[in-house]
Amino acid sequence: MQVIKKLFNFYINSSIHVALAVVSLTWITLKTHNLLLDESLLYFVFFASITGYNFVKYFGLAKFHHRRLASWLKAIQIFSLFSFILMCYFALKLHASSFLFIAGFGLVTFFYAIPFLPKKMFLDKQSNLRSIGGLKVYVIALVWTGVTVFLPLINSQYNLQFDNVFAAIQRFVFIIVLMLPFEIRDLRYDSLKLATIPQKIGVKQTKIMGVLLLLIFYFSEFFKDEISTISVVILLVVTFTAGLLLIYSKKEQGNYYSSFWVEGLPVLWGLLLLLFS
Numbered sequence: 001m002q003v004i005k006k007l008f009n010f011y012i013n014s015s016i017h018v019a020l021a022v023v024s025l026t027w028i029t030l031k032t033h034n035l036l037l038d039e040s041l042l043y044f045v046f047f048a049s050i051t052g053y054n055f056v057k058y059f060g061l062a063k064f065h066h067r068r069l070a071s072w073l074k075a076i077q078i079f080s081l082f083s084f085i086l087m088c089y090f091a092l093k094l095h096a097s098s099f100l101f102i103a104g105f106g107l108v109t110f111f112y113a114i115p116f117l118p119k120k121m122f123l124d125k126q127s128n129l130r131s132i133g134g135l136k137v138y139v140i141a142l143v144w145t146g147v148t149v150f151l152p153l154i155n156s157q158y159n160l161q162f163d164n165v166f167a168a169i170q171r172f173v174f175i176i177v178l179m180l181p182f183e184i185r186d187l188r189y190d191s192l193k194l195a196t197i198p199q200k201i202g203v204k205q206t207k208i209m210g211v212l213l214l215l216i217f218y219f220s221e222f223f224k225d226e227i228s229t230i231s232v233v234i235l236l237v238v239t240f241t242a243g244l245l246l247i248y249s250k251k252e253q254g255n256y257y258s259s260f261w262v263e264g265l266p267v268l269w270g271l272l273l274l275l276f277s
Helices: 002-013 016-032 039-064 071-091 096-113 136-155 162-188 197-201 203-223 229-247 257-262 265-276
Strands: none
Touching: 002 016, 002 071, 016 039, 016 136, 016 162, 016 265, 039 071, 039 096, 039 136, 096 136, 136 162, 162 197, 162 203, 162 229, 162 257, 197 203, 203 229, 229 257, 229 265
16 A cells, blocks of 8 residues: 555656646547647657646755755656656657747746845845746746647647637646646645735635636636537536635645646546547
8 A cells, every 4th residue: 555655646646647747638628629649749748748837846946955865855856857858859750840949938936946036126035926926826837838729739730720729728728727727736835926826815805706716717618619518517517626626725735736637637638538529
């Protein structure tokens, strides 16, 4: 049992779970736009997500404790290194038009963790994008939207259409809602200087805002030129599930409430689409 628990913790802490969520959303874009399955793109997104998330999560920790790293962190560092190598390998298989787009979001991820501007411009001593009050959730939503909506379209040389605007709005709103249980959980740890949504408006109002955003997420589907009945039903299931997880989220969460169940919603969405379409 201890071995299984350690493996599961590694699965969560090494960002494999979140990477599967990003891959699921990317695959959903390919599927809903009737594009060919691009395995190289999905592998790139998977390994890039692991590389990016682990860089953001463990950069500071590794920097200050590099001489006495815990065994689990060393394992994640090695795993991240192999993920980075594989990310570069699969990046070479993508269409050239994708490179500039990837570079842009790569820079956002880099500066999200690395201090790069004068400290007097920040509310927190970290001096990176992550420390700017109120910005965190929107940066993450922007990156996820770009990678899971626009990257697969650009890489497939898809001519962007009006429907893509609603797809991007849906995805952006959905990611913000997924972030809310995390922000509620982190109320116990986050500095007030971060000005997260629950810090600014409270937990109850955050949940109300999240439910309203889920309504926007769902009903945006009906503004598209092409509407699939099965997609509408699946979207309803995903919206309802997300709403329940948001409503029942609290500061004293279980260890895996947000990091597994909430973050697994994109995987559920992808599986439902795979099974019923």
